[in-house]
Amino acid sequence: MLLAMIETATGQERDIDTADLPFPRPKKYSFASLSEVINSQQDNEREGFVLKFQTNERVKFKFEEYKRLHKILTHVSNKSIWESLRDGKPLDEILERVPDEFYKYVKKTEINLKQQYAEVETLAKEEFWNFGDRKTNALYYKTKKSSPSILFNMLDGKDYSGIIWKLLRPKFEKPFMEDEG
Numbered sequence: 001m002l003l004a005m006i007e008t009a010t011g012q013e014r015d016i017d018t019a020d021l022p023f024p025r026p027k028k029y030s031f032a033s034l035s036e037v038i039n040s041q042q043d044n045e046r047e048g049f050v051l052k053f054q055t056n057e058r059v060k061f062k063f064e065e066y067k068r069l070h071k072i073l074t075h076v077s078n079k080s081i082w083e084s085l086r087d088g089k090p091l092d093e094i095l096e097r098v099p100d101e102f103y104k105y106v107k108k109t110e111i112n113l114k115q116q117y118a119e120v121e122t123l124a125k126e127e128f129w130n131f132g133d134r135k136t137n138a139l140y141y142k143t144k145k146s147s148p149s150i151l152f153n154m155l156d157g158k159d160y161s162g163i164i165w166k167l168l169r170p171k172f173e174k175p176f177m178e179d180e181g
Helices: 034-038 064-075 078-086 100-127 134-141 148-155 161-167
Strands: 048-052 058-062
Touching: 058 064, 078 100, 078 161, 100 148, 100 161, 134 148, 148 161
Parallel strands: none
Antiparallel strands: 048 058
16 A cells, blocks of 8 residues: 655655556545544454644554454464463453454464363372371372472362463464464
8 A cells, every 4th residue: 555655855745646656545534633533433344544644744543443453463372371271261352253263273272271281180180199297298299290389289278270370381372374275
């Protein structure tokens, strides 16, 4: 999209409507005030406006839907999904009105992390044993695959979910678009 042309010799802006170049031009609107821009009809198919002031300064004005989707696509990763699961937050906000390919990535990551959690928890439950004194328990727990911290929390009747989630913290990975074919 051709928004402007600047003549390099003078630094002056040229009229893009009279230029004979093979670029699409933006649709032009005229607003009397900034509040008129804010209250304008926002189109979910477009990013927003580039506002040009009488001083020739330009400012981008992004539509709310574009900002919402941009935030989702740039702030969601396997790590943010892990954080939501760790904190017991539903993934609904992430999943609302996102492309199918993105939905699949979030669900696949969620299922994978929950499966890993279940495996760690199941192993800890299988390896857990209470010998009646902490020293004997500590010596036994050191010989097991499970984290001694999980086993001691189980012994003390404390929540161990935070320990498991910490063990499962993934390396940062951005969402990807899966090819249907």
